[in-house]
Amino acid sequence: MATDIKIAIVGGGLAGLAAAMKIAEAGHSVDLFSVVPVKRSHSVCAQGGINGAVNTKGEGDSIWEHFDDTVYGGDFLANQPPAKAMCEMAPAIIYLFDRMGVPFSRTNEGLLDFRRFGGTKHHRTAFAGASTGQQLLYALDEQVRRHEVAGKVKKYEGWEMMSLVLDDHQVCRGLVAMNLRSLELKAFPADAVIIASGGPGLIFGKSTNSMVCTGSAVAACYQQGAKYANGEFIQVHPTSIPGEDKLRLMSESARGEGGRVWVPKNKGDKRSPSSIPENERLYFLEEKYPAYGNLVPRDIATREIFQVCLAGMGVNGENQVYLDLTHIPAETLDKKLGAILEIYEMFVGDDPRHVPMRIFPGVHYSMGGLWVDFDQRTNVSGLLAAGECDYSIHGANRLGANSLVSCVYGGFIAAPAAIEWAQNVERNGSNGSRVYDQETKHQQEINDRLIKQSGKENQYKLHDEMGKIMTDNVTVIRYNDRLKQTDDKLRELTDRYDRISINDSNLWATMALPHARQLRNMLDLARVITLGALNRNESRGAHYKPDFPDRDDPNWLKTTVAEYSGEGPVFSYDPVDISLLPPRKRDYSHEKKETAKA
Amino acid sequence: MNTVEIHIKRRPSPDAPQHWEVFEIPYRPNLNVISCLMEIRKNPVTKSGQQTTPPSWDMNCLEQVCGICTMVINGRVRQSCSALVDNLDKPIKLEPMTKFPNIRDLIVDRSQMFDHLKRVHAWIELDGTHDLGPGPRMDQEDVMERYAYSRCMTCGCCLEACPQYDEDHYIGPQAIAQVRLFNMHPSGAMDREERLQGIMGDDGITNCGNAQNCVKVCPMNIPLTKAIYEENRETVLYGLLGWLKK
Numbered sequence: 001m002a003t004d005i006k007i008a009i010v011g012g013g014l015a016g017l018a019a020a021m022k023i024a025e026a027g028h029s030v031d032l033f034s035v036v037p038v039k040r041s042h043s044v045c046a047q048g049g050i051n052g053a054v055n056t057k058g059e060g061d062s063i064w065e066h067f068d069d070t071v072y073g074g075d076f077l078a079n080q081p082p083a084k085a086m087c088e089m090a091p092a093i094i095y096l097f098d099r100m101g102v103p104f105s106r107t108n109e110g111l112l113d114f115r116r117f118g119g120t121k122h123h124r125t126a127f128a129g130a131s132t133g134q135q136l137l138y139a140l141d142e143q144v145r146r147h148e149v150a151g152k153v154k155k156y157e158g159w160e161m162m163s164l165v166l167d168d169h170q171v172c173r174g175l176v177a178m179n180l181r182s183l184e185l186k187a188f189p190a191d192a193v194i195i196a197s198g199g200p201g202l203i204f205g206k207s208t209n210s211m212v213c214t215g216s217a218v219a220a221c222y223q224q225g226a227k228y229a230n231g232e233f234i235q236v237h238p239t240s241i242p243g244e245d246k247l248r249l250m251s252e253s254a255r256g257e258g259g260r261v262w263v264p265k266n267k268g269d270k271r272s273p274s275s276i277p278e279n280e281r282l283y284f285l286e287e288k289y290p291a292y293g294n295l296v297p298r299d300i301a302t303r304e305i306f307q308v309c310l311a312g313m314g315v316n317g318e319n320q321v322y323l324d325l326t327h328i329p330a331e332t333l334d335k336k337l338g339a340i341l342e343i344y345e346m347f348v349g350d351d352p353r354h355v356p357m358r359i360f361p362g363v364h365y366s367m368g369g370l371w372v373d374f375d376q377r378t379n380v381s382g383l384l385a386a387g388e389c390d391y392s393i394h395g396a397n398r399l400g401a402n403s404l405v406s407c408v409y410g411g412f413i414a415a416p417a418a419i420e421w422a423q424n425v426e427r428n429g430s431n432g433s434r435v436y437d438q439e440t441k442h443q444q445e446i447n448d449r450l451i452k453q454s455g456k457e458n459q460y461k462l463h464d465e466m467g468k469i470m471t472d473n474v475t476v477i478r479y480n481d482r483l484k485q486t487d488d489k490l491r492e493l494t495d496r497y498d499r500i501s502i503n504d505s506n507l508w509a510t511m512a513l514p515h516a517r518q519l520r521n522m523l524d525l526a527r528v529i530t531l532g533a534l535n536r537n538e539s540r541g542a543h544y545k546p547d548f549p550d551r552d553d554p555n556w557l558k559t560t561v562a563e564y565s566g567e568g569p570v571f572s573y574d575p576v577d578i579s580l581l582p583p584r585k586r587d588y589s590h591e592k593k594e595t596a597k598a
Numbered sequence: 599m600n601t602v603e604i605h606i607k608r609r610p611s612p613d614a615p616q617h618w619e620v621f622e623i624p625y626r627p628n629l630n631v632i633s634c635l636m637e638i639r640k641n642p643v644t645k646s647g648q649q650t651t652p653p654s655w656d657m658n659c660l661e662q663v664c665g666i667c668t669m670v671i672n673g674r675v676r677q678s679c680s681a682l683v684d685n686l687d688k689p690i691k692l693e694p695m696t697k698f699p700n701i702r703d704l705i706v707d708r709s710q711m712f713d714h715l716k717r718v719h720a721w722i723e724l725d726g727t728h729d730l731g732p733g734p735r736m737d738q739e740d741v742m743e744r745y746a747y748s749r750c751m752t753c754g755c756c757l758e759a760c761p762q763y764d765e766d767h768y769i770g771p772q773a774i775a776q777v778r779l780f781n782m783h784p785s786g787a788m789d790r791e792e793r794l795q796g797i798m799g800d801d802g803i804t805n806c807g808n809a810q811n812c813v814k815v816c817p818m819n820i821p822l823t824k825a826i827y828e829e830n831r832e833t834v835l836y837g838l839l840g841w842l843k844k
Binding site: 134 | 730748
């Protein structure tokens with residue numbers, strides 16, 4: 001049994017750092033690859049909090065209730081055993097972060113405070129102001145730095161994974177990464193690789209995601225044989241702040257702390273929001289969903305806001321509705337939501353303590369991702385995945401504040417599974433250095449070709465075109481004819497991609513070549529998302545087709561699995577493990593029915 | 599106003615000299631500096647019509663929470679994502695930070711800031727990541743103070759603005775505030791001495807010249823001068839006790 005184990009981790013957000021910490025703690029070595037310094041990963045953008053059924057409010061919350069909310073919120077598409085295992089681990093994860101020094105908000109007794117989030121009736125969300133993701137990421141960053149000082153973790157920050165190194169038996173033996181300054185390509189042998197590279201929001205052009213969230217590393221794995229599951233399930237967050245460069249998130253915690261969504265009852269009412277009397281406001285979520293009100297799950301809130309705006313009822317007839325906090329004392333707001341109010345103020349200019357915010361839905365999260373088994377292993381031996389880049393926990397719709405916990409859970413499961421694989425894998429299967437040299441050479445050829453080629457197409461314009469058509473046709477409301485058109489367009493863009501020019505004669509620290517590599521990968525994933533949506537003729541969670549408005553369990557209670565081929569994705573379908581909770585209809589206008597405990 | 603003029607201080611590679619280039623892009627409402635740079639890179643032609651290389655810069659979250667896009671804008675260090683064109687004097691002048699090695703154009707290498715975190719032991723010495731129940735109970739007031747320090751995104755604004763900070767002559771407010779963050783925590787306080795030693799050398803806390811620039815430029819409004827005051831007190835007491843023990 002090997003004892004000098006080295007595991008490569010791609011991505012330094014919550015999932016990647018959680019895995020790195022566990023592997024280093026077990027005494028093994030980690031090579032940690034990240035496009036940006038890990039402390040600047042996208043996890044910092046998570047705002048509202050992290051879920052765990054600790055029941056400090058005496059509301060009868062339980063792990064089972066958390067699990068039921070998660071599966072019900074995900075419209076029964078999630079495999080139930082891993083969702084339950086995550087809910088079981090959640091309280092311990094929160095306590096661990098507490099021990100690491102995360103400044104979670106406290107109760108009068110100095111215990112952890114919890115707030116409400118969407119899709120639940122319980123106070124289940126621990127929070128550090130309104131920048132919980134930042135605080136959790138920093139806690140893991142600190143612990144991993146401790147292991148770095150001890151020599152157990154080696155960071156490759158500013159290196160981007162280009163491809164896996166597979167041996168002749170399709171076993172993953174490491175990866176090839178590119179230095180983003182020198183463009184040097186290098187193979188890194190590893191006994192196992194964990195992908196923790198986050199979501200693919202940049203496929204939609206503007207989203208709430210950070211600029212590193214291209215899904216490029218995941219697409220590379222897909223191209224090399226890893227299955228991609230439930231790609232069509234893209235969460236559009238109900239409340240974001242539209243911007244020129246991105247859509248900035250306005251956390252669900254704003255509604256968790258009492259924020260109300262409304263539009264003027266009179267179409268085109270031009271009065272300022274404060275001069276519109278209460279009885280002339282349409283609180284459309286509260287009216288339609290009395291049981292959950294503004295805290296319905298995200299897919300539902302997003303569709304309602306979208307429909308209101310489509311009907312011309314948006315504020316000033318535009319694509320925006322009010323998210324109103326002005327009835328809450330400013331002091332309370334500063335204490336509980338300070339960080340997100342500052343973001344709004346900084347980018348919009350209005351003070352949300354006194355003027356209702358104007359918000360609109362924005363692409364936020366991918367429920368789909370690399371297919372993994374219940375131990376976070378992909379179908380490629382030696383390759384694992386954790387965090388947003390895997391598909392495992394959230395089904396057709398993710399509940400707010402379940403992402404942070406699922407990232408850490410995924411990392412904590414992937415780490416021992418990777419170690420176990422590494423301890424038992426036959427090492428001489430890697431054929432010496434041949435497979436590494438071959439893959440590096442292959443990647444170098446791709447780079448060389450891109451650098452040499454001098455066509456008329458502009459890669460950034462192609463990216464804009466892809467983002468626009470994906471946002472128009474593959475987000476909140478989906479029609480089959482438009483999905484077909486979108487796929488045609490994606491194939492056209494893929495053709496035109498072969499005629500792009502890098503347009504930067506200085507290759508040192510260029511942004512152009514890395515972007516070109518990411519763009520090619522994004523195009524492949526965009527087709528997986530679009531065609532997965534085209535095939536699925538039902539409505540479930542975030543996937544909504546007006547022509548097929550109902551959930552169709554007899555035909556579609558199954559996981560979409562896409563496999564790469566030169567001609568495009570090949571789809572098959574896996575059954576969903578519903579061994580713990582029988583599927584039932586989602587209805588947030590009423591209290592959730594009590595569920596039988598297993 | 600139909601266009602925005604942007605001056606960018608360029609550097610092709612670390613050992614090449616810097617030079618200015620002037621660009622002009624169409625004005626739209628709600629532009630920030632990042633969207634200007636994105637526009638320029640699509641078609642990198644200077645205002646005078648000269649084809650040039652696209653500028654390189656760092657960006658990620660675009661919500662002023664990752665810290666990566668920090669640069670000097672119209673002479674003031676700040677994040678470029680939250681620098682709104684409508685609020686800036688024109689022409690807009692973009693320069694890389696000066697206290698860190700300049701890699702290319704607006705990109706700098708701030709790894710020294712992460713090295714500071716190693717030096718001051720900026721973590722809690724966990725017994726292990728297994729389930730040991732919750733951490734110590736804490737007063738919300740103390741949590742609020744720690745929260746302020748824990749928002750540091752390692753952007754480097756404080757170091758850029760500090761007249762004393764120059765690579766290795768003074769460790770600077772960023773690391774000192776992290777010492778405060780961990781020394782305030784009941785478990786963190788158990789390794790208090792190691793952290794104090796980290797800020798007590800020749801390049802330590804006593805080099806602070808009290809210019810108070812750090813606290814003025816900090817985008818997260820971290821009470822950096824308070825941290826310096828508190829840690830200065832702690833180090834003096836610690837030094838005194840150490841001397842008495844001898």
